[in-house]
Amino acid sequence: xxxxxxxxxxxxxxxxxxxxxxxxxxxxxxxxxxxxxxxxxxxxxxxxxxxxxxxxxxxxxxxxxxxxxxxxxxxxxxxxxxxxxxxxxxxxxxxxxxxxxxxxxxxxxxxxxx
Amino acid sequence: xxxxxxxxxxxxxxxxxxxxxxxxxxxxxxxxxxxxxxxxxxxxxxxxxxxxxxxxxxxxxxxxxxxxxxxxxxxxxxxxxxxxxxxxxxxxxxxxxxxxxxxxxxxxxxxx
Numbered sequence: 001x002x003x004x005x006x007x008x009x010x011x012x013x014x015x016x017x018x019x020x021x022x023x024x025x026x027x028x029x030x031x032x033x034x035x036x037x038x039x040x041x042x043x044x045x046x047x048x049x050x051x052x053x054x055x056x057x058x059x060x061x062x063x064x065x066x067x068x069x070x071x072x073x074x075x076x077x078x079x080x081x082x083x084x085x086x087x088x089x090x091x092x093x094x095x096x097x098x099x100x101x102x103x104x105x106x107x108x109x110x111x112x113x114x
Numbered sequence: 115x116x117x118x119x120x121x122x123x124x125x126x127x128x129x130x131x132x133x134x135x136x137x138x139x140x141x142x143x144x145x146x147x148x149x150x151x152x153x154x155x156x157x158x159x160x161x162x163x164x165x166x167x168x169x170x171x172x173x174x175x176x177x178x179x180x181x182x183x184x185x186x187x188x189x190x191x192x193x194x195x196x197x198x199x200x201x202x203x204x205x206x207x208x209x210x211x212x213x214x215x216x217x218x219x220x221x222x223x224x225x226x
Contacts, residue, residue, distance in 0.1 A: 004157075031212060043158065043203060045213035056212045091157050102148070103214060105157035 002026040004106035006092050012112045013082050021077045021109045023092030032075045033093040033103065034067065036060070043091065049075065082113045116141040118206050120217030127194050128225055135220045137204035138186040144206040147187045148214070149178060152201045161202075162189070194224045 005024045013019050025032050034046040048056040049067050066078045075094075079086055092106045117140040127133050139147075145166035150158035164171045164178045164187065171178050175194075180187040191198055201221050205214040 033212070035214075042218045043205075043214075043216040045215065048212040050212075058213070093157075102160050102163065105150075105159070107155070107157045 004092055004094055004104050006106035006109050008109060010110045012114060015084060015113055016081050019079050019082055019111060021090050023075045023106055024073050025075055025094030026104055029094035029096050031095045034077045035091045035093060036088040037091065038088045084113050087111055087113045116144060116206055116208060116215040118204060118215050118217040120204050120220060122220060123218065124221045126223045129194060129196060131194055133191045133194050133222055135189045135202055136186060137217050139206045141208050143208040145209050146207040147180060148205050149189050150203045150205065152203060158203060196224050196226050198222060199224045
């Protein structure tokens with residue numbers, strides 16, 4: 001079965017440092033997403049990406065965040081200057097379309113900011 | 115914006131019993147309602163979904179019901195097994211939007 005893969009599985013970083021989280025979506029999917037889950041809380045939408053541009057973003061996704069599809073397979077989330085409150089599990093997801101199609105999630109990257 | 119409430123937060127049942135998890139949503143424009151199962155250390159995995167033109171959908175031991183008038187939908191798991199133990203999330207999505215709005219999750223524990 002096709003799957004979304006994320007690397008690394010766990011990232012520890014110093015406050016103020018930049019981090020890049022990486023994702024390889026399912027190959028024939030067109031829409032890509034980042035969600036985050038703070039420990040013990042609900043999964044929250046960050047951003048969606050289609051046709052090489054951001055198509056929707058939440059209030060959480062401020063200027064410290066950026067996304068990129070640097071090549072035909074990877075999809076990245078960059079946090080420019082990490083804060084303690086950025087510590088969370090970050091999930092990448094992809095869908096083949098937006099018309100109520102199944103979103104496939106990766107296994108997540110646990111980001112710990114110290 | 116959309117807000118999804120989910121109850122209960124924890125649910126303990128004996129193996130073989132049924133489990134029911136309920137969610138309510140606020141945006142009447144929502145028309146897609148998936149349910150995800152999240153096991154420890156893994157990402158959410160879709161187990162069943164329902165669209166607003168359908169009132170009920172069943173897949174083996176799991177079923178989902180939708181009441182558009184009341185804006186609530188429920189997950190029903192029958193003949194529960196220990197491997198059903200996980201956190202379950204409901205979600206909602208509105209036409210014209212790409213994001214899923216998740217509920218707060220229900221930790222289901224099935225005891226042998």
